[in-house]
Amino acid sequence: MSAKDKFELIFERDIPELMGTVRFYRHARTGAEILSVINNDDNKVFGICFRTPPSDSSGIAHILEHSVLCGSRKYPVKEPFVELIKGSLNTFLNAFTYPDKTCYPVASQNVQDFYNLIDVYLDAVFYPRLTPLVLQQEGWHYELDDTDGPLSIKGVVYNEMKGVYSSPDSMLSELSQQSLFPDTTYGLDSGGDPKVIPSLTFEQFKSFHSRFYHPSNSRIYFYGNDDPDRRLEIIEEYLKDFSRSDPQSGVSLQPPIAGRGRIIRPFASGEEPAQGSPKSMVTVNWLLPESIEPVFNLAFQILEYVLLGMPGSPLRKALIESGLGEDIAGSGLETELRQLFFSTGLKGINTEDASKVEELIFETLSALASNGIDPATVEAGLNTIEFRLREKNYGNFPQGLATMLRSLTTWLHEADPILLPAFESPLSQVKEKLKSRGYLEGLIRRHLLDNQHRSVVLLRAEPGLAAREAEEEEAKFAEIKDSLSSDEVRRVIEDARTLQRIQASPDSPEALATIPVLKVSDLDRRNKAIPIEQMPADGLSGFYHDLFTGGITYLDVGFNLRSLPAKYLPYVPLLGRVFLEMGTDLQDFVSLSQKISRKTGGIRPEIFCSAIFGESIPAAWLFLRGKSMSAQVRELTDILAETLGAVKLNNRDRFRQIVLEEKARQERRIVPSGHQVVNQRIRAHFNQADWVRELTGGISYFLFLGKLAGEIDDNWDKVLSELEDVRRLLTNRSSMVFNLTADRKDLRSIEPHVQGFLRTLPNGRTSTEPWQQSLFPEFEGIMIPSQVNYVGKGADLYREGYELHGSSKVITGYLRASWLWEKVRVLGGAYGGFCLFDRMSGVLTYVSYRDPNLIKTIENFDGAAQFLRSADLPDDEIRKAIIGAIGDIDSYMLPDMKGYVSMLRSLTGDSDETRQRMRDEVLGTTAKDFRDFAEVLEKVNRNGIVKVLGSQTAIESALEERPMWLKTFRLL
Numbered sequence: 001m002s003a004k005d006k007f008e009l010i011f012e013r014d015i016p017e018l019m020g021t022v023r024f025y026r027h028a029r030t031g032a033e034i035l036s037v038i039n040n041d042d043n044k045v046f047g048i049c050f051r052t053p054p055s056d057s058s059g060i061a062h063i064l065e066h067s068v069l070c071g072s073r074k075y076p077v078k079e080p081f082v083e084l085i086k087g088s089l090n091t092f093l094n095a096f097t098y099p100d101k102t103c104y105p106v107a108s109q110n111v112q113d114f115y116n117l118i119d120v121y122l123d124a125v126f127y128p129r130l131t132p133l134v135l136q137q138e139g140w141h142y143e144l145d146d147t148d149g150p151l152s153i154k155g156v157v158y159n160e161m162k163g164v165y166s167s168p169d170s171m172l173s174e175l176s177q178q179s180l181f182p183d184t185t186y187g188l189d190s191g192g193d194p195k196v197i198p199s200l201t202f203e204q205f206k207s208f209h210s211r212f213y214h215p216s217n218s219r220i221y222f223y224g225n226d227d228p229d230r231r232l233e234i235i236e237e238y239l240k241d242f243s244r245s246d247p248q249s250g251v252s253l254q255p256p257i258a259g260r261g262r263i264i265r266p267f268a269s270g271e272e273p274a275q276g277s278p279k280s281m282v283t284v285n286w287l288l289p290e291s292i293e294p295v296f297n298l299a300f301q302i303l304e305y306v307l308l309g310m311p312g313s314p315l316r317k318a319l320i321e322s323g324l325g326e327d328i329a330g331s332g333l334e335t336e337l338r339q340l341f342f343s344t345g346l347k348g349i350n351t352e353d354a355s356k357v358e359e360l361i362f363e364t365l366s367a368l369a370s371n372g373i374d375p376a377t378v379e380a381g382l383n384t385i386e387f388r389l390r391e392k393n394y395g396n397f398p399q400g401l402a403t404m405l406r407s408l409t410t411w412l413h414e415a416d417p418i419l420l421p422a423f424e425s426p427l428s429q430v431k432e433k434l435k436s437r438g439y440l441e442g443l444i445r446r447h448l449l450d451n452q453h454r455s456v457v458l459l460r461a462e463p464g465l466a467a468r469e470a471e472e473e474e475a476k477f478a479e480i481k482d483s484l485s486s487d488e489v490r491r492v493i494e495d496a497r498t499l500q501r502i503q504a505s506p507d508s509p510e511a512l513a514t515i516p517v518l519k520v521s522d523l524d525r526r527n528k529a530i531p532i533e534q535m536p537a538d539g540l541s542g543f544y545h546d547l548f549t550g551g552i553t554y555l556d557v558g559f560n561l562r563s564l565p566a567k568y569l570p571y572v573p574l575l576g577r578v579f580l581e582m583g584t585d586l587q588d589f590v591s592l593s594q595k596i597s598r599k600t601g602g603i604r605p606e607i608f609c610s611a612i613f614g615e616s617i618p619a620a621w622l623f624l625r626g627k628s629m630s631a632q633v634r635e636l637t638d639i640l641a642e643t644l645g646a647v648k649l650n651n652r653d654r655f656r657q658i659v660l661e662e663k664a665r666q667e668r669r670i671v672p673s674g675h676q677v678v679n680q681r682i683r684a685h686f687n688q689a690d691w692v693r694e695l696t697g698g699i700s701y702f703l704f705l706g707k708l709a710g711e712i713d714d715n716w717d718k719v720l721s722e723l724e725d726v727r728r729l730l731t732n733r734s735s736m737v738f739n740l741t742a743d744r745k746d747l748r749s750i751e752p753h754v755q756g757f758l759r760t761l762p763n764g765r766t767s768t769e770p771w772q773q774s775l776f777p778e779f780e781g782i783m784i785p786s787q788v789n790y791v792g793k794g795a796d797l798y799r800e801g802y803e804l805h806g807s808s809k810v811i812t813g814y815l816r817a818s819w820l821w822e823k824v825r826v827l828g829g830a831y832g833g834f835c836l837f838d839r840m841s842g843v844l845t846y847v848s849y850r851d852p853n854l855i856k857t858i859e860n861f862d863g864a865a866q867f868l869r870s871a872d873l874p875d876d877e878i879r880k881a882i883i884g885a886i887g888d889i890d891s892y893m894l895p896d897m898k899g900y901v902s903m904l905r906s907l908t909g910d911s912d913e914t915r916q917r918m919r920d921e922v923l924g925t926t927a928k929d930f931r932d933f934a935e936v937l938e939k940v941n942r943n944g945i946v947k948v949l950g951s952q953t954a955i956e957s958a959l960e961e962r963p964m965w966l967k968t969f970r971l972l
Contacts, residue, residue: 059192576605
């Protein structure tokens, strides 16, 4: 009997939206369900998912997601996941914990690599090596260095969630959801509340896996151009050893409850509100019907965009123009749970204004329901959602993975898995309903205004709360320690040492040899070429890329920042938004935002800055990146011509709103993306490109926005004059560039409109402005109200005498997946550690993410050099590192990104020859290259600069050990 005979084919359908055929199977023996999507996509995706509703907020599902990837029956190494990172061509490799499910997806363009990844993941989920030590490492454990020392808790997920709970926006999102689901699993924190995580026992942990990680509770997914019959053979090899089970994992519906009331929680803010502004935030939240109704689901996505998605959307506009807050709060429409919910509000409010925000939301919704929504706004919402569905562009996220997650929305709850991915029929039905005026208005009335199952969540800023919570935690740990007997204290010390000893012990060569890897001979020797042609237009530099885009045209217009004086650089990201969100001499910003959404697939600003190898002057550009169906390119170019030529800058109130929104968004990313903030701050010391990035997106930019918000009121004429200068200097054809990505068959109809638009741009003489970098202290301790730290150290290797070699990519990737993973994450308890090298600038940085440590982490950074000197580097380890580096070089890109990246390579002089030489050197990396690089890292140890973003307690404690080491300041 063939493997195929072990599966019952439930249905087979041709799904044009997925450009292929879908077969849906059920395994006869276990009841496992398999969704098999067969198409020509080379980026193949596999996923196995389990319904995992937690019964408390101990983070059990999240900790188990980490833990099953810590060794298994066939792969008895400590971290198979890390071994795959080292030596796979994967285009995606991760795992996700949701409030109701846990997913293990992988993707690769190489079929053998794809099957290797699948086998490791299947063995991991069904046969993991779950031990108390694994729970201690990934979840939590008490740590005590000696009998007289302080007790603490460590664990990867524990510290990850302390980082999450340090972000007010994350707290607001979690509380908004929980407030609507008091009686179901969605009312709990599946990620884990740090105060509850230490209640999780090993018995609960093991039982959760036995109950839920069973084929009968699984949803298994394939997508792409691999052999569909081979898929079933692979799965049968694992399912054949199981019988049917009933885990009773269903997620119940939340019964409607009238009036959930107001939930008020404090969150930690700085001693004084940042930049003198209010800090609290509020959301109004509504529970909606089940997600399985595709017409309603799609209609509400359109309604969300209508209400909030554009700068001129009526609810967004009312909230922003009220002056009650700085930016929109709330997650909008949540579509991935069994029941939809809608959440919106304001952040940056005075606490006493929360009720005014609530009243304004209902007044605005009531007016829309009574008076009707502008048909142009409805058209904009419909066009945007339809464009997204048809483009299927998820950035670096594989299309197949996005399809899997959409399928799970219904599939997880026993409904047809293709209900949402097969969007044509529900889209047609929604279009038909929208022909009758009042359809969306009826949804507002029925599901928002008349819906009594709603809540209000207020997060109230409380200065000093972080310090008080740290003191309370210290006192709690002291109390726990005092409650332990002397034997229990010794056991805590011994258990922690045992864990550290096992963590530090290397895997045996025999165990490592079980991990399936490709051969270097399996790798392409040549880089993948992206088609590019020069396309100058009236003296303006241009590029064209002939790529299959499915009838979409991508047009990037670039403005050279080298024409700006340094003092104007912080205005650049604001100008990018101003072009699209301020309105023009011909129409206000509401009409403009409607037109962009009605006639195009969107236009967005993006800043690109890079060093140019061997040159002191960087490439620094502001791009407006637009896209439309090729038949609508004229509308796209007309909009660009209007915004660039007739943007209305003198609307002070509107500009103030943009500045406050931008400031709120920058503040929102500081805590969750602290490693990126630190990395950028370090790099700014070494070259102009990274300095510009800091001025336009780092801490310096955030501080500039706070100052600018005051200047708008105090000295508007100066601000307006500078804005006009920036626009005039940038919108000059002689210093601009354009980039066109489209099918060749569409080029004849596209090109005249692009050329006509370019001729509307002014053409004057330009000059390159000299920039004098104004810097800040090299060693900084930047204090924020956070329970975790982000630690960084870096140096310019070229200044230290290093000559570029492709092996650097292999070695830095290896350091991340070996030394830093073990010392910073596994032993140190941080969520992540990175080693990042920019071959264009020569800057190397180490950074840690959600880190309980500070000085210890820097010592681990400094230990990397000795590690490379003394590490056992068998050929297999070097081979894996080479494969991982090639996988990164050959990362999967959709057509728009291919065209954009190809243009950027031209602007930075990153030639095909240079990149091929790098590839050749990567493929030829030897153990000697690793040893030689150790000497380079020794110079980073001696001469590198250090920056820390973290809690006041951690930074002050570090300064007690190393006085006068860091120049400190409070950011939030």
